[in-house]
Amino acid sequence: MKFELIELQEDQIRFLLRGVSAAFANGIRRACMSEVPALAMDDISLYENTSVLFDEQISLRLGLVPLQAEDLDMFSRPEECQCKGEGCPGCRVDFMLSAEGPGLVYSKDVQFTDPGVKPAFGKIPIVVLGEGEKLVIEGFATKRVGRDHSKWQAGTLCGYKNLPSIEIGAACNGCGKCIEVCPRDVIVLEEGRAKATNILECSLCKLCTEACEARAIKISPVLDSFVVSIESGGSMPAKELVARASLEIRKRAEDLDAKLAELS
Ligand code: SF4
Ligand code: SF4
Ligand SMILES: [Zn+2]
Structure with a gap:
């Protein structure tokens, strides 16, 4: 090649x-x-939402905000984590969003507890709040792959x-x-x-x-x-995306190799 x-x-x-x-x-x-993993806001609790958008629409918008992590490999996929998917700092990052109108709420208003995690783009509009309207949300992001849901699609x-x-x-x-x-x-x-x-x-x-x-x-x-x-969704540079994709293919080939070796 x-x-x-x-x-x-x-x-x-x-x-x-x-x-x-x-x-x-x-x-x-x-x-x-x-197959390349990424972080995405996954579980959301809306404590207050007096905006014009339904809870589901706000959740959908937050889920589709690409997230960047300084060290993505620090996180495990929930089912592979030592907590066995119960939820711990190794497989989830908590966040909160609190805003009051009037004004536009952007992705940059989402605050993560881990300073190494942030929205890839700060100016993604979430909702317009009118005078006195409020939004109070807590939730957590998890690491998965695009095969699970398009919100984790890195490419x-x-x-x-x-x-x-x-x-x-x-x-x-x-x-x-x-x-x-x-x-x-x-x-x-x-x-x-x-x-x-x-x-x-x-x-x-x-x-x-x-x-x-x-x-x-x-x-x-x-x-x-x-x-x-190849275009990255923003969670990582395009060069890293291709390198990680190649690594995933190699891992599968090595798995197959090991299984075939067991047969002999
Ligand atoms: S883009 Fe289409 S029209 Fe242009 S050179 Fe290629 S085949 Fe021909
Ligand atoms: S269309 Fe005209 S200029 Fe183009 S390759 Fe044919 S003969 Fe040549
Ligand atoms: Zn965990």
């Missing part, structure tokens, strides 16, 4: 994998979305596509029709002929081949190469 980094930002990473199968690229994508927009191959043959007469129809500005005209430039942006839609009367352009996927795009 060959890895080439295309783009790296705090919450997004795009890379090229060569010499792998579609199942492998899809495994990375799925692990980012379903949000995760996808892959085959690396495109664009061949422009000698029959090209420079009419420019492929350039007009291409939605990704992949093709340019150079010295009277079409030329593919930013190939990674090609979506393999084949509008250019349909538009080319001279049948000079051929688009095909490179079957063993994939452009993988």
